[in-house]
Amino acid sequence: MSLPTASVEKSQVLDLAFFLCGRYRLARNRPLVMGILNVTPDSFSDGGQHFSPSAALDAAQLMKEQGVDILDVGAESTRPGADPVSEDEELRRLIPVLEGLQALGLPISLDSRRPRVVRQGLDLGVDLINDVTGFRDPDMQALLQLPQAKHCGVCIMHMQGEPQTMQADPRYEHVVEEVFGFLTQQAKHLLAQGVDSERILLDPGFGFGKTLHHNLALLNALDKPAMHGHVLVGLSRKRMIGELTGHHGPPAERLGGSLAAALYAAFYKGVAVVRVHDVQATVQAFTLWNALGVRAPAGS
Numbered sequence: 001m002s003l004p005t006a007s008v009e010k011s012q013v014l015d016l017a018f019f020l021c022g023r024y025r026l027a028r029n030r031p032l033v034m035g036i037l038n039v040t041p042d043s044f045s046d047g048g049q050h051f052s053p054s055a056a057l058d059a060a061q062l063m064k065e066q067g068v069d070i071l072d073v074g075a076e077s078t079r080p081g082a083d084p085v086s087e088d089e090e091l092r093r094l095i096p097v098l099e100g101l102q103a104l105g106l107p108i109s110l111d112s113r114r115p116r117v118v119r120q121g122l123d124l125g126v127d128l129i130n131d132v133t134g135f136r137d138p139d140m141q142a143l144l145q146l147p148q149a150k151h152c153g154v155c156i157m158h159m160q161g162e163p164q165t166m167q168a169d170p171r172y173e174h175v176v177e178e179v180f181g182f183l184t185q186q187a188k189h190l191l192a193q194g195v196d197s198e199r200i201l202l203d204p205g206f207g208f209g210k211t212l213h214h215n216l217a218l219l220n221a222l223d224k225p226a227m228h229g230h231v232l233v234g235l236s237r238k239r240m241i242g243e244l245t246g247h248h249g250p251p252a253e254r255l256g257g258s259l260a261a262a263l264y265a266a267f268y269k270g271v272a273v274v275r276v277h278d279v280q281a282t283v284q285a286f287t288l289w290n291a292l293g294v295r296a297p298a299g300s
């Protein structure tokens with residue numbers, strides 16, 4: 001892979017020791033835990049649990065006490081088959097929660113693919129934009145030029161197709177090359193627009209237009225590519241864990257598999273951030289491995 005820009009060369013010298021996101025500078029001396037806060041009635045594993053603003057803020061406070069590093073707030077389910085929600089509805093769900101979260105003293109990530117929603121989120125002080133469409137929309141890219149986005153983190157995720165139909169028949173010639181190629185290309189666009197690689201998270205998008213075979217190929221390749229940013233993975237409670245374990249019960253019963261997947265990604269593959277539903281259990285598992293002297297590779 002060629003070295004395209006000065007920013008990439010600079011990031012390689014810096015070795016990405018910090019993830020910069022908004023008001024925060026997070027050291028990469030241990031894997032970071034991103035806690036999921038779904039303000040939705042229909043998310044695949046926790047829909048409805050935090051749908052009222054007060055329930056969402058209580059859950060955020062609890063995750064803080066459990067040692068979460070970043071909170072990822074979303075108001076639209078992107079599970080396979082999910083119906084899109086309108087921008088107005090997404091904002092109605094989000095605004096009181098984002099307002100309430102400002103006082104928490106934690107980096108706040110906004111999981112949205114809509115520029116108008118993200119714009120409002122930036123005005124309310126979000127520190128990280130998590131775009132499951134990978135900043136393909138030029139309006140989404142343009143937001144990064146706003147003064148309020150000057151320091152925010154960005155998560156570029158890969159998805160094939162749209163949530164409603166993405167699992168119908170996902171196909172790739174070479175899944176690893178195609179997915180990492182897309183992430184690299186999008187990161188280069190953002191680098192060229194002045195976003196530092198220390199602010200970029202790259203996410204293969206497990207389960208987003210991918211079969212079990214595709215997901216496993218990507219998981220195994222996480223430490224391979226010279227990526228232009230940190231790597232984030234979202235494996236928590238996902239269908240692939242049910243498929244691999246043969247446990248076809250409710251997603252919330254996939255804790256054991258989710259912990260194993262998080263430990264593997266963080267300690268074998270060196271990913272920077274794991275996005276999880278079960279914060280307390282994940283923090284505890286990471287802390288134990290650290291205490292036992294297991295060290296993550298200097299990683300992606």
Ligand code: HH2
Nearest residue numbers: 038043044076077078079157203206234
């Ligand atoms: N997965 C989901 C949603 N957002 N963002 C990133 N960057 N990576 C992911 O893997 C990812 C994501 C789906 O999980 P969840 O939010 O729990 O479910 P739902 O979309 O049904 O709300």
